[in-house]
Amino acid sequence: MSYGLYINFPFCKSKCSYCDYITVPDYNGYSDIYLNALIKEMQLYSGNKLKSVYLGGGTPSLMPASQLEKLINALHTNFKISKKIEFTIEVNPDDVDNQLLKYYKNFGVNRISLGIQSFDDEILKFLKRRYNGKTAEKAINLAASFFENYNVDILFAVPQVQSLKKLENDVMLALKYKPKHFAIYDLVIEEKTYLGWLLKKLQIRAVEDDDYVEYYELVYNLLTASDYYHYEISSYALSGFECKHNKLYWRNYEYIGIGAAAHSYINKKRFWNYKFPRQYINAVLDKNNAEESFEILDDDRRLGETIMLNLHLAEGVNIKEINKKYQIDFLKKFRKQIEKLINQELIEVNNNNMKLTFKGRLFANIAASEFL
Ligand code: SF4
CATH class of the missing domain: 3.20.20.70 (Aldolase class I)
Structure with missing residues (x-):
C-alpha cells in the first residue's frame, strides 16, 4: 500500500x-x-x-x-x-x-x-x-x-x-x-x-x-x-x-502518522497516539504500540467526511467518483442539503462537480456540516 x-x-x-x-x-x-x-x-x-x-x-x-x-x-x-x-x-x-x-x-x-x-x-x-x-x-x-x-x-x-x-x-x-x-x-x-x-x-x-x-x-x-x-x-x-x-x-486518502499525538487513517480505521511525549515514548518502548484510541469509520461516516474534506479544495467533490466508490446517487441522496446550500449561495454544482463558492469558503464548516 x-x-x-x-x-x-x-x-x-x-x-x-x-x-x-x-x-x-x-x-x-x-x-x-x-x-x-x-x-x-x-x-x-x-x-x-x-x-x-x-x-x-x-x-x-x-x-x-x-x-x-x-x-x-x-x-x-x-x-x-x-x-x-x-x-x-x-x-x-x-x-x-x-x-x-x-x-x-x-x-x-x-x-x-x-x-x-x-x-x-x-x-x-x-x-x-x-x-x-x-x-x-x-x-x-x-x-x-x-x-x-x-x-x-x-x-x-x-x-x-x-x-x-x-x-x-x-x-x-x-x-x-x-x-x-x-x-x-x-x-x-x-x-x-x-x-x-x-x-x-x-x-x-x-x-x-x-x-x-x-x-x-x-x-x-x-x-x-x-x-x-x-x-x-x-x-x-x-x-x-x-x-x-x-x-x-x-482527498481523504490514507496516511500514517508517527510520533506523539499523531493520527493515522488506514483501512477504514482512524487511530491516534498518546498525546504527551513522555507517555508516547513509554508506550512505544515498553509495549511497542503508541495507539491511545481508535474508531472504525462505517460507509456513511467515510462518505460524509470525504465530502467535507473534498469541499476544502477548489476542485471540490467529484460526483462520479463518489457515486462509484459508495454505490450511491449523490445528487439524489443529498438533494435537500444541496438545494439549501445553493439557495444560501454557499455551493455550486456543475455537471460532475460540487464546490464551494467564494462566500462558501468563508462558511465552509456550515456547508460541510450538512453532509455529516
Ligand atoms: S509553540 Fe511551537 S508548535 Fe506552537 S505555534 Fe509556536 S512554534 Fe508552533
Missing part, C-alpha cells in the same frame, strides 16, 4: 501565545529518546510505499543534524521511497542558516515550510514568536536561495495589533520572493492558550466577522492577482506547486 507519512516532533523552545498544541522544551536531550521511539514506531509500518513525507511539529528545525540523519536513514530502511516524492520539513525562521538548509538538501528534503506568520515586530511580539521581522526576512531570503519549493505561513485576524495595511505589507513583502506556496491561516483563539486567557479577562477582543471577511478578501485579491491559485481554503500555490501531502488529507 502507499501512504502519506506525517512525523511529529513536539519540541519547541518557547510557547507562542496562540498555540494549543502539546509541545515541550527539549530538556537535556530528551528528543534523543523520542527519536528512538519514532524509529521503533516506524518499524510497525515497514515495507509500505510512501507518497509524501511531512516532518512537522512543534519545531522540527530544532532537530540536530545527527538526529535528522538517523531519522532519514530509518525512513529509507523501513519504507519504499522514491527520490521524487515531496519531502517537507517545517522550519522556524529563527533556526534558518546556511548550514541547516544545506543539511536538508543533502538529506533529500525538497520542500520547506517557513512559519513566518508576520514580518511585523509588534505582531510577532504579540504572538510570542521568538524572532523579529528582520530575522523572518533573512530566513525567506535564504530559503529562496536554497529551495525552489517552499511555503510561507502568514497569519491573519490577529486581534489588537493587526490591520488590513499590516496584513497587506506582510503578504507584499513575502511576494517579493515569489514563494511557490502560501498557507494563510486565520488566528483562532483557543481557550487553553495565553490569548484565550487574555480574551477571558477581557484584555483583548476577538476580530469582528466583517473584519475577518475583509482580511480574507484582501489576501485572495493580492495573491490571485500575482498568479497564485487558491486551491484550498487556506492555501495558495503557483501552478504545479500545490502541497501534495496536504492534498492527500483533503
Whole structure:
C-alpha cells in the first residue's frame, strides 16, 4: 500500500501565545529518546510505499543534524521511497542558516515550510514568536536561495495589533520572493492558550466577522492577482506547486502518522497516539504500540467526511467518483442539503462537480456540516 507519512516532533523552545498544541522544551536531550521511539514506531509500518513525507511539529528545525540523519536513514530502511516524492520539513525562521538548509538538501528534503506568520515586530511580539521581522526576512531570503519549493505561513485576524495595511505589507513583502506556496491561516483563539486567557479577562477582543471577511478578501485579491491559485481554503500555490501531502488529507486518502499525538487513517480505521511525549515514548518502548484510541469509520461516516474534506479544495467533490466508490446517487441522496446550500449561495454544482463558492469558503464548516 502507499501512504502519506506525517512525523511529529513536539519540541519547541518557547510557547507562542496562540498555540494549543502539546509541545515541550527539549530538556537535556530528551528528543534523543523520542527519536528512538519514532524509529521503533516506524518499524510497525515497514515495507509500505510512501507518497509524501511531512516532518512537522512543534519545531522540527530544532532537530540536530545527527538526529535528522538517523531519522532519514530509518525512513529509507523501513519504507519504499522514491527520490521524487515531496519531502517537507517545517522550519522556524529563527533556526534558518546556511548550514541547516544545506543539511536538508543533502538529506533529500525538497520542500520547506517557513512559519513566518508576520514580518511585523509588534505582531510577532504579540504572538510570542521568538524572532523579529528582520530575522523572518533573512530566513525567506535564504530559503529562496536554497529551495525552489517552499511555503510561507502568514497569519491573519490577529486581534489588537493587526490591520488590513499590516496584513497587506506582510503578504507584499513575502511576494517579493515569489514563494511557490502560501498557507494563510486565520488566528483562532483557543481557550487553553495565553490569548484565550487574555480574551477571558477581557484584555483583548476577538476580530469582528466583517473584519475577518475583509482580511480574507484582501489576501485572495493580492495573491490571485500575482498568479497564485487558491486551491484550498487556506492555501495558495503557483501552478504545479500545490502541497501534495496536504492534498492527500483533503482527498481523504490514507496516511500514517508517527510520533506523539499523531493520527493515522488506514483501512477504514482512524487511530491516534498518546498525546504527551513522555507517555508516547513509554508506550512505544515498553509495549511497542503508541495507539491511545481508535474508531472504525462505517460507509456513511467515510462518505460524509470525504465530502467535507473534498469541499476544502477548489476542485471540490467529484460526483462520479463518489457515486462509484459508495454505490450511491449523490445528487439524489443529498438533494435537500444541496438545494439549501445553493439557495444560501454557499455551493455550486456543475455537471460532475460540487464546490464551494467564494462566500462558501468563508462558511465552509456550515456547508460541510450538512453532509455529516
Ligand atoms: S512554534 Fe508552533 S508548535 Fe511551537 S509553540 Fe509556536 S505555534 Fe506552537
